[in-house]
Amino acid sequence: MYEKHLMICGATGCISSGSQSVEEALIEELEKHKIRDKYRLVMAGCPGFCEVGPIIVVYPDEVFYCRLKPKDMAELVVKHLVGGEIVEHLLYKGPDVDAPARFFDTIPFYTKQKLKVLRNSGLIDPESIDEYIMRGGYSAFTRALDLEPPAICAEIKAAGLRGRGGAGFSTGLKWELALQAPAVKKYVVCNADEGDPGAFMDRSILEGDPHAILEGMLICGCAIGADEGYVYCRAEYPLAIKRLKTAIKQAEEYGLLGQNILASGFNFKIKIKEGAGAFVCGEETALLASIEGKRGMPRPRPPFPAQAGLFGKPTTINNVETLANIPLILKEGGVAEFSAIGTEGSKGTKVFALAGKIRNTGLCEVPMGITIREIIYDVGGGIKGGRAFKAVQAGGPSGGCIPAELLDLPIDYDSLNQAGAIMGSGGLVVMDERNCMVDLAQYFLSFTQKESCGKCIPCREGTKRMLEILNRITEGEGKPKDLDTLDELAHSIKDSSLCGLGQTCPNPVLSTIRYFRTEYEEHINEQYCRSGVCKALFHYRIDQERCTGCTACSRACPVNAITGVKKEAHQIIQESCTRCGSCIEKCPQDCIMITPVGRKADVSN
Amino acid sequence: MSAIKLTIDGKELEVAAGTTILQAARELGIDLPTLCHDPELPPNGACRLCVVEVEKAKSLVASCVTPAAPGMVVHTESERVVRVRRSILSLLIANHPLVCITCEQTGSCKLQDYCYRYSVTENEYVGETKELPLDSSNAFFVRDMTKCILCGICVGKCQEIAGAGAIDFTMRGFITNVGPAYEDKIEDSTCVFCGLCIDSCPVGALVPKALIGKGRPWQVEKTKTICPYCGVGCGIYLQTRDNEVINVRPDFDSPVNRGHLCARGKFGWDYLQSKERLTTPLIRSEEVFVAVGWEEAFGLIVDNLKEIRSSFGPAALMGLCSPKASNEESYIFQKLFRSLGSNNVDSYSRHCHAPAVEGMTRAFGGAAMTNSMEELVSAEAIFLIEADPLKTHPIIGYRIREAIRQGTCLIAAQSEDTGLSDIASYYLQIKSGSAVALANAFAAVILEENLYNPKFINKRTEGFAAYSSSLGPEVVRRSLELTGINEEQLRSAARAFATANSAAIVSTAGGVAQEGGSLLVTALANLALLTGNLGRENCGLYLPYSENNLQGSADMGTLPALLTGYQPLREKTVRDHFSRAWKVELSEQPGLSAAALFSGYGNKTVKAMLVMGENPAACGEHREAVTEVLRNLNFLVVQEMFMTETAMLADVILPAAGFAEKMGTYTNVERRVQLNRAAIVPPGDARPDWAILTELAGRLGFKWEYESPEDISTEIAALTPQYAGISYERIGAKGLQWPCPHSEHPGSKYLYEGRFQRGLGLFTPISMDDQAKLLFSYEENRSAGKKTLCNCLSDSMRNRSVISKL
Ligand SMILES: Cc1cc2nc3c(=O)[nH]c(=O)nc-3n(C[C@H](O)[C@H](O)[C@H](O)COP(=O)(O)O)c2cc1C
Ligand code: SF4
Numbered sequence A: 001m002y003e004k005h006l007m008i009c010g011a012t013g014c015i016s017s018g019s020q021s022v023e024e025a026l027i028e029e030l031e032k033h034k035i036r037d038k039y040r041l042v043m044a045g046c047p048g049f050c051e052v053g054p055i056i057v058v059y060p061d062e063v064f065y066c067r068l069k070p071k072d073m074a075e076l077v078v079k080h081l082v083g084g085e086i087v088e089h090l091l092y093k094g095p096d097v098d099a100p101a102r103f104f105d106t107i108p109f110y111t112k113q114k115l116k117v118l119r120n121s122g123l124i125d126p127e128s129i130d131e132y133i134m135r136g137g138y139s140a141f142t143r144a145l146d147l148e149p150p151a152i153c154a155e156i157k158a159a160g161l162r163g164r165g166g167a168g169f170s171t172g173l174k175w176e177l178a179l180q181a182p183a184v185k186k187y188v189v190c191n192a193d194e195g196d197p198g199a200f201m202d203r204s205i206l207e208g209d210p211h212a213i214l215e216g217m218l219i220c221g222c223a224i225g226a227d228e229g230y231v232y233c234r235a236e237y238p239l240a241i242k243r244l245k246t247a248i249k250q251a252e253e254y255g256l257l258g259q260n261i262l263a264s265g266f267n268f269k270i271k272i273k274e275g276a277g278a279f280v281c282g283e284e285t286a287l288l289a290s291i292e293g294k295r296g297m298p299r300p301r302p303p304f305p306a307q308a309g310l311f312g313k314p315t316t317i318n319n320v321e322t323l324a325n326i327p328l329i330l331k332e333g334g335v336a337e338f339s340a341i342g343t344e345g346s347k348g349t350k351v352f353a354l355a356g357k358i359r360n361t362g363l364c365e366v367p368m369g370i371t372i373r374e375i376i377y378d379v380g381g382g383i384k385g386g387r388a389f390k391a392v393q394a395g396g397p398s399g400g401c402i403p404a405e406l407l408d409l410p411i412d413y414d415s416l417n418q419a420g421a422i423m424g425s426g427g428l429v430v431m432d433e434r435n436c437m438v439d440l441a442q443y444f445l446s447f448t449q450k451e452s453c454g455k456c457i458p459c460r461e462g463t464k465r466m467l468e469i470l471n472r473i474t475e476g477e478g479k480p481k482d483l484d485t486l487d488e489l490a491h492s493i494k495d496s497s498l499c500g501l502g503q504t505c506p507n508p509v510l511s512t513i514r515y516f517r518t519e520y521e522e523h524i525n526e527q528y529c530r531s532g533v534c535k536a537l538f539h540y541r542i543d544q545e546r547c548t549g550c551t552a553c554s555r556a557c558p559v560n561a562i563t564g565v566k567k568e569a570h571q572i573i574q575e576s577c578t579r580c581g582s583c584i585e586k587c588p589q590d591c592i593m594i595t596p597v598g599r600k601a602d603v604s605n
Numbered sequence B: 001m002s003a004i005k006l007t008i009d010g011k012e013l014e015v016a017a018g019t020t021i022l023q024a025a026r027e028l029g030i031d032l033p034t035l036c037h038d039p040e041l042p043p044n045g046a047c048r049l050c051v052v053e054v055e056k057a058k059s060l061v062a063s064c065v066t067p068a069a070p071g072m073v074v075h076t077e078s079e080r081v082v083r084v085r086r087s088i089l090s091l092l093i094a095n096h097p098l099v100c101i102t103c104e105q106t107g108s109c110k111l112q113d114y115c116y117r118y119s120v121t122e123n124e125y126v127g128e129t130k131e132l133p134l135d136s137s138n139a140f141f142v143r144d145m146t147k148c149i150l151c152g153i154c155v156g157k158c159q160e161i162a163g164a165g166a167i168d169f170t171m172r173g174f175i176t177n178v179g180p181a182y183e184d185k186i187e188d189s190t191c192v193f194c195g196l197c198i199d200s201c202p203v204g205a206l207v208p209k210a211l212i213g214k215g216r217p218w219q220v221e222k223t224k225t226i227c228p229y230c231g232v233g234c235g236i237y238l239q240t241r242d243n244e245v246i247n248v249r250p251d252f253d254s255p256v257n258r259g260h261l262c263a264r265g266k267f268g269w270d271y272l273q274s275k276e277r278l279t280t281p282l283i284r285s286e287e288v289f290v291a292v293g294w295e296e297a298f299g300l301i302v303d304n305l306k307e308i309r310s311s312f313g314p315a316a317l318m319g320l321c322s323p324k325a326s327n328e329e330s331y332i333f334q335k336l337f338r339s340l341g342s343n344n345v346d347s348y349s350r351h352c353h354a355p356a357v358e359g360m361t362r363a364f365g366g367a368a369m370t371n372s373m374e375e376l377v378s379a380e381a382i383f384l385i386e387a388d389p390l391k392t393h394p395i396i397g398y399r400i401r402e403a404i405r406q407g408t409c410l411i412a413a414q415s416e417d418t419g420l421s422d423i424a425s426y427y428l429q430i431k432s433g434s435a436v437a438l439a440n441a442f443a444a445v446i447l448e449e450n451l452y453n454p455k456f457i458n459k460r461t462e463g464f465a466a467y468s469s470s471l472g473p474e475v476v477r478r479s480l481e482l483t484g485i486n487e488e489q490l491r492s493a494a495r496a497f498a499t500a501n502s503a504a505i506v507s508t509a510g511g512v513a514q515e516g517g518s519l520l521v522t523a524l525a526n527l528a529l530l531t532g533n534l535g536r537e538n539c540g541l542y543l544p545y546s547e548n549n550l551q552g553s554a555d556m557g558t559l560p561a562l563l564t565g566y567q568p569l570r571e572k573t574v575r576d577h578f579s580r581a582w583k584v585e586l587s588e589q590p591g592l593s594a595a596a597l598f599s600g601y602g603n604k605t606v607k608a609m610l611v612m613g614e615n616p617a618a619c620g621e622h623r624e625a626v627t628e629v630l631r632n633l634n635f636l637v638v639q640e641m642f643m644t645e646t647a648m649l650a651d652v653i654l655p656a657a658g659f660a661e662k663m664g665t666y667t668n669v670e671r672r673v674q675l676n677r678a679a680i681v682p683p684g685d686a687r688p689d690w691a692i693l694t695e696l697a698g699r700l701g702f703k704w705e706y707e708s709p710e711d712i713s714t715e716i717a718a719l720t721p722q723y724a725g726i727s728y729e730r731i732g733a734k735g736l737q738w739p740c741p742h743s744e745h746p747g748s749k750y751l752y753e754g755r756f757q758r759g760l761g762l763f764t765p766i767s768m769d770d771q772a773k774l775l776f777s778y779e780e781n782r783s784a785g786k787k788t789l790c791n792c793l794s795d796s797m798r799n800r801s802v803i804s805k806l
């Protein structure tokens, strides 16, 4: 028996902030004191609060240490582990707490969360099936083995679970369709492609609680009569793939995967297919093509995958988070427990990835129906640097922005749709007054435009033209007609594209035009970017009165755009200047001014 | 299937379940624009030009991939639809060179047509355009990807139909392209130059080189005719201008090829315009050929034939008739010789297919492929044994690929990989020469596991007892040794074959035209009889012939002992019947076969020969002996298009017309009689063979009154039971499959319903020793590097065509 368990966050976020060297230092300290054996060290899954990583949580004390450096380990060992005293200065501190905070009960980031899907992440060793089982794992599956397939589908339907991969389709209904499809061979596919830039909820679950996915897939196999499953996982997630492989091996050893599982006569095997690296491969039909070894390109539906999917056989495709919810619903009493959370049309919790200008970036799991304000201000700790909130982009590149007026919008599938955004996979990018909304639209569209599979004309050609127009607008070359053209193209593309990518990719443009039309008009009519982002709309100018001719700027300029004789005032050649800003940083006199092209007065530097 | 009621543009109609909105609209005569739809390919839905508005649907739907649903209300040209269509077209031309003035596609370009239809003129969206290099390094076609609209049809054709996999989409987003991997040139890819992509491209991105600068669509004449190469008999359109062929396009309505071709049909026509064509009669004078007029040439021939006939008797005359000659020509060819009193008529090229003929005739009494090519698609299982149809009979290969797409189980037993190996459900890699052993082992397993068809065997066959007792357990054991596969492979494949409700057996040249081929044919016929896979739809034995009219030529009685429709010469009633019709006495002395002639038995009796379009001197392994026989003749006449090895030995050479220069019918491997039409006139003094023969017969004193091939065909119908109901009028665009016994008969898709030609189907046991010997002889043959499929006749065309570069 161990005295304490130390869960070091070994997920991607903390690994990049240095959790591995923290672990090494910790081991060194423990060995120095010859107490290595008394403590169990686990490189665990992500507890969500990546902003303050690396993180160690000490159990059973439930103490959350964050922003750790290797040099902190000596103190942690001596004071806490040996001395039994909490190391105050390694606890969480921030403007949202009065005193250093210990964990769930006192860290505001956690208090409004409901950890269901992320229940095990960070708490158990993701490479130990025993720990998963100890936390009640695989009991939902054994229960499912005793149920008739239609009964399983009925429970999922009754729980009101909707797909977490984007479209929000009823999972129970999808399974029922696959169950009813007449075929001997069927497949279960887990969509772990997670291509939205900035999204990492699926990765977190895969890394922190891989058995939950396997259990979800097993239950799905029981429900639809499939004996084979695939996890289609982004190749950029090596740790997730490794953990999945370990989990599959363990489940096979425990007889939870394979032939005649638990003597029930049910067979199931799971294979991993590494993704081809294209965003569109997350689209279900493209994903199937990719598993089949073809180019990942969407195909028309019907037939839906539930009728004719992988290799032409009935197939269910579910998102990672969707599947992680399954064991929660199928366990004894799970339906009631699950549907008690959430709103009328959107049950359960949803994991969001907080990014952008928000203080607490990271992952959070909140009940459906929570307002945007609560997420941003309570969980997220508000806007970084105390600036004003401008908008939040919900749903990734296919989503839309939600402006400050709608801060009290409850987050559920239907209200988001109405506001012109989508739930998507759960990305929330927060923007403040320094973000330009035209620039934002351009950023997301340039992503989807590059990722269009190229199959259908409106998506392939139309997004390119939209992007060209946005480029022009941000460069001050916009024409009054542009907004109409954008609107027309956006609607044609949405109305006629083959797959979800084309049908949704104009959303960021449409929603920014809807809520921030004046910003577009300022760009077009006045060549003015109020957020100071669109560089082409600014001149850089050296104040001839104040410049001492120190030459610091001309030496700094990477394109030799600054001329002038030593000790005399310098000038910037506007045609050559790329507005990179290097000169401003170097000027000791602060005399390089930024002037909006369309406005008279200098803004400042 | 239940019917579905829907409304399109205010009109109600009923369609079968599964019908797309596009098909339904077409039934109403509504012409929806489509750029990426191809009925031969799986649903694509890429271009979105065919979108329509469906009431209550969230967005517009692509009509080509959306099934009609009950109660649907569809608007095909609503304002919303037209707005999107115009937007799509504007987007396309914003990224298109629009060089219609010089583009070969002008006039038949869908993009051009639709822009016209929706008045899309100027670039509404200006911006970056794609710049891609022209790929024109190969000999066949040019790929100009700047004109490509990425409809994806070519990719579908190349991957799904041809199975060549030469091209695919590359890149993503705006820079998406279609082409070989790594931006290779097409000639460095796995392209087989089948041309499928070219003929399906809706715009001018893929253009045959031969066509460039040769004329506008409205200046070009199109003639529907048939490919002259293999026995498939693809329907083609010859495009001609000023008596010159400039292109071949597939017939999209032909039931044979449904818009598909292979490289030979697509590109192999240029031999017609070769400088080597013979354009005038030639006579040998000393050791050189001298050009003469027809009068002189005919005079010489008539004198010599008469002379030899009177000095040595009619049996001194012999004729060899090409299986590339039309039915009419073949018919009058044998008529001429029999009228002269000689039954010495044969084809030497058919010799290569003798094993197939022999084996099938023994088992069924007739030697034709039992079922039609399209039935392969619906067969539950296909047993492909020692065949590479994608190479020898590409359309059959395409059909097998189509069958697999639709769920047919392919069992492939091959000694060498083919384009179908890796998509087979069961792939048995057998040792070369062990095909007979494998077929027999299949039968043994089927017997042992009780998977045969006793009902069929009892009712329709004989010889079963002897056959089944020859298939003891040792057959399986021994065959594993001979074939090199393991027992599990053997049994599971045999079961898959035997348990299918309909299973077809396909074997082409590799299996049949080799030594011992007739044993394999027998073994396969046994297998088909054993499982009752004959005499009904979607099963049967497919042993397709190589040359385009090998079937028809034999049907027409260019066989020493058989008259038209395989009526035996030895029967007096038959002879009398023909004597009356032809108004000549028929000799009852059986004729000499080509094989017998060249193997030395006949060369003492035969003194004069007429060789029509054959080239025995260049054919097969006994070339030298053949040449010797021909050299020793007193008189040799050759009708030819080119100075072939055989023509070089002639005393008189008559310049013959090519297939595009004459009319006639040809019978393909599935017994489909099709009409070939003249598109151009022959070069110089060359004449169609039927005209040469008719003239010659007249000069020899016979009163033939044929004004045209059609007159001949009427006579064929009168004398040939299988062809009795076939006339030019009835053949129409789709042909007629014999047996077609009367003028109301729709033709026959498959043979032997209820009865085999010989009555009962005959099982013939094959001894173990024969099988083992075979293996040995194959090994020997392989090391001697022998050809597996004789194509000498096609070769004389191919060698003078651009396809010789393939
Ligand atoms: C362009 C595009 C990308 C997508 N990417 C993903 C993805 O990365 N992960 C995912 O789960 N679903 C993705 N989807 C949604 C899937 O098509 C599919 O709806 C989902 O996997 C179904 O699972 P669910 O019902 O559990 O949500 C994407 C859809 C589109 C159109
Ligand atoms: S909408 Fe875009 S991504 Fe989707 S199929 Fe069409 S081109 Fe491809």
Ligand code: SF4
Pocket: A540, A556, A557, A558, A559, A560, A561, A562, A572, A576, A577, A578, A579, A580, A581, A582, A583, A584
């Ligand atoms: S902003 Fe950059 S490019 Fe422009 S003058 Fe300064 S250093 Fe040079």
Ligand code: SF4
Pocket: B096, B097, B098, B099, B100, B101, B103, B104, B105, B106, B107, B109, B110, B111, B112, B147, B203, B204, B205
């Ligand atoms: S492909 Fe069509 S639209 Fe393009 S240049 Fe040729 S004819 Fe004109």
Ligand code: SF4
Pocket: B154, B157, B158, B159, B162, B164, B165, B166, B167, B190, B191, B192, B193, B194, B195, B196, B197, B198
């Ligand atoms: S010619 Fe045939 S093989 Fe070549 S690219 Fe076109 S379809 Fe493919």
Ligand code: SF4
Pocket: B147, B148, B149, B150, B151, B152, B153, B154, B155, B178, B197, B200, B201, B202, B203, B205, B206
């Ligand atoms: S080359 Fe022609 S057929 Fe191929 S994708 Fe382009 S337009 Fe379509």
Ligand code: SF4
Pocket: B227, B228, B229, B230, B231, B232, B233, B234, B257, B260, B261, B262, B263, B264, B265, B266, B393, B394, B395
């Ligand atoms: S398959 Fe045969 S008939 Fe068809 S094009 Fe090729 S050679 Fe000609």
Ligand code: FES
Pocket: A009, A010, A011, A012, A013, A014, A015, A045, A046, A047, A048, A049, A050, A051, A053, A055, A362
């Ligand atoms: S990765 Fe460590 S808390 Fe998220």
Ligand code: FES
Pocket: B033, B034, B035, B036, B037, B044, B045, B046, B047, B048, B049, B050, B051, B062, B063, B064, B065
């Ligand atoms: S023809 Fe229907 S989408 Fe192209």
